Amino acid sequence: QQPVQSPQAVILREGEDAVINCSSSKALYSVHWYRQKHGEAPIFLMILLKGGEQKGHDKISASFNEKKQQSSLYLTASQLSYSGTYFCGTERVSYGKLTFGQGTILTVHP
Amino acid sequence: GAVVSQHPSRVICKSGTSVKIECRSLDFQATTMFWYRQFPKQSLMLMATSNEGSKATYEQGVEKDKFLINHASLTLSTLTVTSAHPEDSSFYICSADPEERRTQYFGPGTRLLVL
Numbered sequence: 154q155q156p157v158q159s160p161q162a163v164i165l166r167e168g169e170d171a172v173i174n175c176s177s178s179k180a181l182y183s184v185h186w187y188r189q190k191h192g193e194a195p196i197f198l199m200i201l202l203k204g205g206e207q208k209g210h211d212k213i214s215a216s217f218n219e220k221k222q223q224s225s226l227y228l229t230a231s232q233l234s235y236s237g238t239y240f241c242g243t244e245r246v247s248y249g250k251l252t253f254g255q256g257t258i259l260t261v262h263p
Numbered sequence: 264g265a266v267v268s269q270h271p272s273r274v275i276c277k278s279g280t281s282v283k284i285e286c287r288s289l290d291f292q293a294t295t296m297f298w299y300r301q302f303p304k305q306s307l308m309l310m311a312t313s314n315e316g317s318k319a320t321y322e323q324g325v326e327k328d329k330f331l332i333n334h335a336s337l338t339l340s341t342l343t344v345t346s347a348h349p350e351d352s353s354f355y356i357c358s359a360d361p362e363e364r365r366t367q368y369f370g371p372g373t374r375l376l377v378l
Contacts, residue, residue, distance in 0.1 A: 155306070185366050194356055194369040195307070202365070240306065242367075248360070250297065251367060253307045 154179060156243045158254035165231050165261045173226040173257045175241030184217050184224040185242040185251060188235075195240060198226075228259070236261045265361050266290050269370035276347055277378055284342045284373045286357030292337035293359035297367060298330075301354040313340040347377045 156177045163171050175184060183202045187195035199208045201217035201224060208215055212229045228235055238258050242251035266289040276282050286296055296313040311332055312320040319332035331343040340359075344351055354374050358367040 183365075187369075192372075192374075194372045197366055197368060200366045242307075248362070250309055250312060252309070255306045 154252055156241055156252065156254040158239075158241060158257050160257060161255070162258040163260070165259070167233060167261055167263055168230050169261075171228045171231060171259060173228075173239050173241075173259070175224045175226070175243070175254055177222045177243050179222065179243075179245055181217075181219065181222050181243050182246050182249065183244040184215075185244065186215055186224075186226050187240045187242065188237045189240065189256075190237045231259075231261045233261050233263065235259060265368040267357065267359050267368050267370040269357055269373050271373060272371060273374045273376075275376045275378065278348055279346055282344045282347055282375060284344075284355055284357075284375075286340045286342070286359070286370050288338045288359045288361070291359070291361040293340075293361065294337060295360055296334060296340040297358045297360075298332065298340075298342050299356045299358065301356060301372075303354075307356065310342075315340075344375065347375070349377045351375065352377045 156175050159174045185200045186198040189195040215226045217224045238256045240256050241254045268287045270285045294315045298310045299307040300310050301307050309322050310325045313332045313334040315334045315337055321327045329345055334340045354372050356369055356372040358369045360367050
């Protein structure tokens, strides 16, 4: 039931773009995206509630394809501060528990 | 807003002792809190859902007698690791959901090392 994230790791130079994907084998109600720095708690980025919904936060945006049970996180013009591990958390019912993917390690170099 | 605190941030204990970890929602009330465990370079694994005023709901494979959860108030949940062993060493993180915001906010985590 754990969603599958791809790629497992990404290495970028500052200013480059990246896409992180999250796929589930089960129907989803929502997808939540978090970023975690080493040794710290995950920080909430955004939630996508409806199929086809897209949200943006500064230069980080995401989409949710409900039919395909997939979500993608888009990071444009990456900054050094974007480095960390990105997790998607999926929810199958409203106010249900979150099941997290295995994480994608993003490293941004100067 | 939506700040969650945890205490202690780090604890080292001897094998066989019990350790209590507190999770507090500082600026909102939470009828539900969640406890996760994260091993190095792995994902967050849900251990249990803590419900204010009722028993916690444990995930499959999590021993409820070993990981005692008490949701004493709308702002406080505690996790007690009883008779801790070295294999219990991990990063324990709690989260809470201020329902109007529709997502979980995480505490800073507690790093437990059992010697």
